[in-house]
Amino acid sequence: MTIDYQEKIPNNVNLSEDRRLRRALENWLPGYQRWWHELGPAESDTMDVYLRTAISVESGGWANYGHVRMPDYRWGIFLAHPEADRRISFGMHKGDPAWQEVPGEYRSELRRLIVTQGDTEPASVEQQRLLGATCPSLYDLRNLFQVNVEEGRHLWAMVYLLHGFFGRDGREEADAMLERHSGDPDKPRILNAFNEKTPDWLSFFMFTYFTDRDGKYQLASLAESGFDPLSRTCRFMLTEEAHHMFVGESGLRRIIQRACQIMAEHKTEEVRKFGAIDLPTIQKYMNFHFSASVDLFGQELSTNAANYYTMGLKGRFQETRIDDDHRLGEALYPVSEIKGDAIVMGEAPALTAVNERLRDDYAVDCQRGVDKWNRTIRDAGIDFELKIPHRAFNRKVGAFATIRTTPEGRILTEAEWDRTHGAWLPSPEDEAYVQSLMEKVTEPGKMANWIAAPAKGIDGQTLDFEYVRFN
Ligand SMILES: [Fe+2]
Ligand SMILES: [Fe+2]
Numbered sequence: 001m002t003i004d005y006q007e008k009i010p011n012n013v014n015l016s017e018d019r020r021l022r023r024a025l026e027n028w029l030p031g032y033q034r035w036w037h038e039l040g041p042a043e044s045d046t047m048d049v050y051l052r053t054a055i056s057v058e059s060g061g062w063a064n065y066g067h068v069r070m071p072d073y074r075w076g077i078f079l080a081h082p083e084a085d086r087r088i089s090f091g092m093h094k095g096d097p098a099w100q101e102v103p104g105e106y107r108s109e110l111r112r113l114i115v116t117q118g119d120t121e122p123a124s125v126e127q128q129r130l131l132g133a134t135c136p137s138l139y140d141l142r143n144l145f146q147v148n149v150e151e152g153r154h155l156w157a158m159v160y161l162l163h164g165f166f167g168r169d170g171r172e173e174a175d176a177m178l179e180r181h182s183g184d185p186d187k188p189r190i191l192n193a194f195n196e197k198t199p200d201w202l203s204f205f206m207f208t209y210f211t212d213r214d215g216k217y218q219l220a221s222l223a224e225s226g227f228d229p230l231s232r233t234c235r236f237m238l239t240e241e242a243h244h245m246f247v248g249e250s251g252l253r254r255i256i257q258r259a260c261q262i263m264a265e266h267k268t269e270e271v272r273k274f275g276a277i278d279l280p281t282i283q284k285y286m287n288f289h290f291s292a293s294v295d296l297f298g299q300e301l302s303t304n305a306a307n308y309y310t311m312g313l314k315g316r317f318q319e320t321r322i323d324d325d326h327r328l329g330e331a332l333y334p335v336s337e338i339k340g341d342a343i344v345m346g347e348a349p350a351l352t353a354v355n356e357r358l359r360d361d362y363a364v365d366c367q368r369g370v371d372k373w374n375r376t377i378r379d380a381g382i383d384f385e386l387k388i389p390h391r392a393f394n395r396k397v398g399a400f401a402t403i404r405t406t407p408e409g410r411i412l413t414e415a416e417w418d419r420t421h422g423a424w425l426p427s428p429e430d431e432a433y434v435q436s437l438m439e440k441v442t443e444p445g446k447m448a449n450w451i452a453a454p455a456k457g458i459d460g461q462t463l464d465f466e467y468v469r470f471n
Pocket of ligand 2: 151209212241244
């Protein structure tokens with residue numbers, strides 16, 4: 001089915017036949033547009049951006065490219081196709097037909113899950129609001145805006161579920177999505193990493209690599225949900241999420257590549273003299289963003305997570321591919337814990353450890369890109385290795401929030417931490433240096449000095465293509 005772009009809200013959920021829902025969403029639309037104008041990408045209203053827009057959920061159909069004025073972007077509601085006779089694959093309802101309506105007894109838990117996921121989507125748009133003013137190229141500016149419009153669409157996806165299935169409380173929650181704001185002291189976003197600043201492009205690429213990847217893992221476990229509309233919504237969102245992580249992985253690779261070029265060319269490690277970002281600074285940013293992102297998975301042992309699992313609301317990553325009973329009555333799972341002055345591997349009931357398992361899956365996935373970056377460094381003949389920090393490092397959530405450790409996971413006293421952490425996390429001087437590099441480059445094909453050109457353009461276009469037109 002192709003989506004009708006003549007409709008105010010493009011969709012494949014039959015909105016034209018559901019007048020109540022259509023009216024609810026049309027009432028929500030002006031507030032959304034106001035929010036986009038006030039807190040979305042700054043000063044972007046007059047630009048034409050080469051964006052991909054979903055016009056159907058078929059492979060090939062969801063990636064249509066063309067120049068679009070962003071305020072005219074059509075944020076639609078798209079669900080992956082239903083799977084015939086889909087069954088719940090885990091928990092106490094395993095084997096039952098997937099729910100097409102919200103089960104009354106799980107209403108508040110489901111709403112909580114949807115609101116928490118939904119809140120992150122506009123939050124990241126707010127965090128990235130000012131980055132357009134310092135884009136390193138038109139190519140990058142376009143990618144930023146692509147990520148932004150899709151996060152906006154992800155908000156639409158969650159708001160559709162709230163309006164469509166949760167009645168009056170759903171409407172109130174949908175309104176609240178536009179009332180909480182990233183970093184707002186009175187009404188902050190729900191999760192901490194989404195209240196941090198994204199002040200420069202190094203942070204942006206780190207965010208899309210590490211924090212959007214948390215999004216991937218949350219969406220993947222919600223895609224297993226017994227509540228079928230949530231599952232189908234998340235399955236379609238995952239296709240878009242992949243691009244966000246690509247932006248992060250390739251952006252960081254290009255920064256690393258540029259640092260390596262300058263090191264080789266000038267035979268020095270002091271690349272700052274030549275306006276590049278040195279590898280130790282990249283490592284510090286990585287330490288920060290990895291630790292903030294693993295916090296998003298929550299407590300290592302969580303009765304909430306266990307309940308969501310047993311109820312069939314939120315599964316594990318690729319649940320159906322795991323070879324076990326999918327109920328986790330007796331099973332154990334390895335969980336690291338603090339014993340005396342060391343961190344050791346213990347064991348906990350697998351059911352209460354589902355967050356930790358998801359964090360493990362996430363960390364393995366994070367390592368893949370890091371391996372590629374290290375190959376770039378090795379290929380340049382440079383002896384340096386980027387390392388993902390130990391999961392206990394710099395944590396604010398979970399068992400390790402009570403201790404201080406080195407990036408290798410050795411426990412430190414508070415005094416030792418005070419003396420040493422400047423070497424592991426971005427210092428105010430590092431941040432000021434990175435900020436000093438940020439300048440707007442908009443000549444087609446040109447790149448800021450601190451970042452290498454990408455390997456290829458978007459959608460088969462050349463690198464000097466006019467990805468963004470300023471009117
Ligand atoms: Fe998203
Ligand atoms: Fe994303």
